[in-house]
Amino acid sequence: MDMFVQETPIQTKQTAEQKAWGIAATVCDPEIPVLTIEDLGILRNVQLFDDGGLVPAVQVTITPTYSGCPAMDAIRDDVKTALHQAGYPSVHVELVLAPAWTTDWMTEHGKAKLLEYGIAPPSGHSKAGGHSGPVRLKLAVKCPQCSSLNTKEITRFGSTSCKALFVCQDCKEPFDYFKVL
DSSP: OOOOOOOOHHHHHHHHHHHHHHHHTTOBOSSSTTSBHHHHTOEEEEEEEOOSSSSOEEEEEEOOSSTTOTTHHHHHHHHHHHHHHTTOSOEEEEEOOSSOOOGGGSOHHHHHHHHHHTEEOOOSOOGGGTOOSSOOOOOOOOOTTTOOSOEEEEESOOSSTTEEEEEETTTOOEEEEEOOO
8 A cells, every 4th residue: 555645844845945955056156167056065055935925935045255255246146047047036145254164164076076177175174163283284285187296386376365376396287276264
């Protein structure tokens, strides 16, 4: 005998919010288009609420990688567009600065995408992650082209404030390193 299980209103809302999250999570970072905002860890929350319309309104919360990040306007617009195209007529995107974003929020999948794209992913954990104790040592950054640890920082700020520019001393290729923040 087959049993039919009816979802409760709470389960239905969770499922609908998961669907909306999944749509927002497809939005790519305009500065590093191989990463989604979910990969970066800047997609913080997605909630549905009743604003009197036939379809629930969506509230999306995002946190910038740093407070002056120029990509946030494009990300906000892309999130709204993605959800509008999926049938959500009312979308609100809230920018939240606290707690401050940290590279600890990046997914391992996102870090692997960075490496494949030719950007060395952040290594280690940020101080914001609550780590304390002995003085932290700066570790070598592995070249995303040849995996050599014989690399050198050329400048602390690369193509964006989140990245530093390095060069590999072995293969001689320059590369971005996504800094631990």
